[in-house]
Amino acid sequence: MKKLIAWSLVLSLLLCGCGGRTANAAGKAPTEENAAVQETAPVQEIPETAQATEAPETTEATTVPTEPEIFRNPLNGEILDAPFTGRVFASTISNLQENLPHVGVNHADVVMEMYVNMNNVVRCLALFTDIASVDAVGSTRSTRPIFNDIAQHYDLVLSHAGGSDTALSDAANRGIDNFNVDSWEVAQTGASYRDTVYKRSYENSLFMVGPAFRDYAASKGVAMELEKDYGFRFTEDGTPAEGESADTISWTMVYGQAKKDTAFVYNAEMDKYVWNQYGKEMKDQITDEPEAFTNVIVMFANITNNGLYHAADFVAGGTGYYANGGKLVPIVWACDDEDSAFRFMTEDAQPLQMGVGNTYIAIVTPESPVAWEGAEAPAAVPETAASEEVPAAANG
Numbered sequence: 001m002k003k004l005i006a007w008s009l010v011l012s013l014l015l016c017g018c019g020g021r022t023a024n025a026a027g028k029a030p031t032e033e034n035a036a037v038q039e040t041a042p043v044q045e046i047p048e049t050a051q052a053t054e055a056p057e058t059t060e061a062t063t064v065p066t067e068p069e070i071f072r073n074p075l076n077g078e079i080l081d082a083p084f085t086g087r088v089f090a091s092t093i094s095n096l097q098e099n100l101p102h103v104g105v106n107h108a109d110v111v112m113e114m115y116v117n118m119n120n121v122v123r124c125l126a127l128f129t130d131i132a133s134v135d136a137v138g139s140t141r142s143t144r145p146i147f148n149d150i151a152q153h154y155d156l157v158l159s160h161a162g163g164s165d166t167a168l169s170d171a172a173n174r175g176i177d178n179f180n181v182d183s184w185e186v187a188q189t190g191a192s193y194r195d196t197v198y199k200r201s202y203e204n205s206l207f208m209v210g211p212a213f214r215d216y217a218a219s220k221g222v223a224m225e226l227e228k229d230y231g232f233r234f235t236e237d238g239t240p241a242e243g244e245s246a247d248t249i250s251w252t253m254v255y256g257q258a259k260k261d262t263a264f265v266y267n268a269e270m271d272k273y274v275w276n277q278y279g280k281e282m283k284d285q286i287t288d289e290p291e292a293f294t295n296v297i298v299m300f301a302n303i304t305n306n307g308l309y310h311a312a313d314f315v316a317g318g319t320g321y322y323a324n325g326g327k328l329v330p331i332v333w334a335c336d337d338e339d340s341a342f343r344f345m346t347e348d349a350q351p352l353q354m355g356v357g358n359t360y361i362a363i364v365t366p367e368s369p370v371a372w373e374g375a376e377a378p379a380a381v382p383e384t385a386a387s388e389e390v391p392a393a394a395n396g
Contacts, residue, residue, distance in 0.1 A: 054261065067331050089127070090158050091128075094140075110360075112123070113362050114362070115253065140181060145309045148171045149338075150239075152339050154341055156176070158177065159208045160178065216297055235356075245328075247266045249273070264293070300368070314342065318333055320332070
């Protein structure tokens with residue numbers, strides 16, 4: 001009986017001795033023999049068609065939206081259907097009191113005013129991107145060397161009523177496209193006429209006719225296509241955000257003893273500055289429209305006198321003021337070389353964003369005081385003594 005119990009215990013121990021192993025897939029404890037079989041048994045491969053496959057990745061074409069390119073008129077910022085590649089035309093304009101009012105000047109894209117020679121002679125240069133749209137502009141007077149300077153900077157086709165040997169030979173030496181519209185040949189084409197309605201003096205009665213003058217210049221072999229950076233940058237609203245309130249801007253153009261007062265008064269309904277000089281508002285002689293400008297710039301330049309005629313060192317650059325929308329800010333301006341247009345910038349050297357519309361530019365000496373809303377400009381702009389005698393304006 002004891003032997004039977006003993007053998008039962010041994011058998012129980014043998015059956016329970018493998019309790020530490022895990023069960024195989026059949027639920028049986030693997031022996032050394034069947035473990036070896038499992039290690040050497042070939043692995044059955046799953047046919048490719050039976051394997052689980054992931055759905056192929058699909059990449060959708062992503063199109064990054066791009067803003068359409070905007071083409072602008074280089075002198076007034078108006079939107080165009082294509083880039084401007086034409087020529088800019090210009091006309092010399094008298095601005096002496098006895099030669100007013102103007103005709104067609106308010107249709108210019110840019111009007112530049114400056115002294116041109118001794119004896120207090122002040123004139124304007126009116127620039128047009130579409131001269132063919134201007135029926136008449138004037139009165140047209142003789143050209144000057146400082147106009148040749150500007151014509152070279154902007155590659156202008158210049159019209160004038162003749163000029164001195166100095167001015168004309170200077171234009172020829174520079175290769176400037178320029179034409180005397182005070183000639184029988186030009187008059188025969190209809191590109192100029194003498195006023196017989198308003199009874200001006202003869203020397204101040206000449207007017208250039210835009211469409212005919214363009215055709216005349218083209219007939220003389222002048223290239224009508226040109227790609228150039230004219231220096232201006234535009235935005236829809238050019239009112240300087242940080243500008244000072246300037247409903248009225250005034251300055252005195254000073255060169256030696258010569259002086260001329262100019263003022264621009266902001267008209268909120270027009271959103272433009274109206275030109276005032278010689279004690280009255282400027283209006284077109286034919287249309288009676290006010291001569292008004294979206295942008296007003298006063299640029300201080302180093303102006304000297306070479307004998308009789310004035311000259312400006314435009315390449316040296318300078319400072320100035322810009323006004324739009326009833327506000328004014330100080331600016332700086334620069335010019336890369338004699339063939340490059342003026343570049344206008346904010347005081348921190350960022351491109352000046354001007355308002356879409358026409359522009360008036362006064363080119364004056366640093367001695368010309370500027371004021372706005374009755375407040376004097378900063379001390380950096382010297383004040384001219386009020387006691388100095390103003391010479392009488394000389395005709396020219």
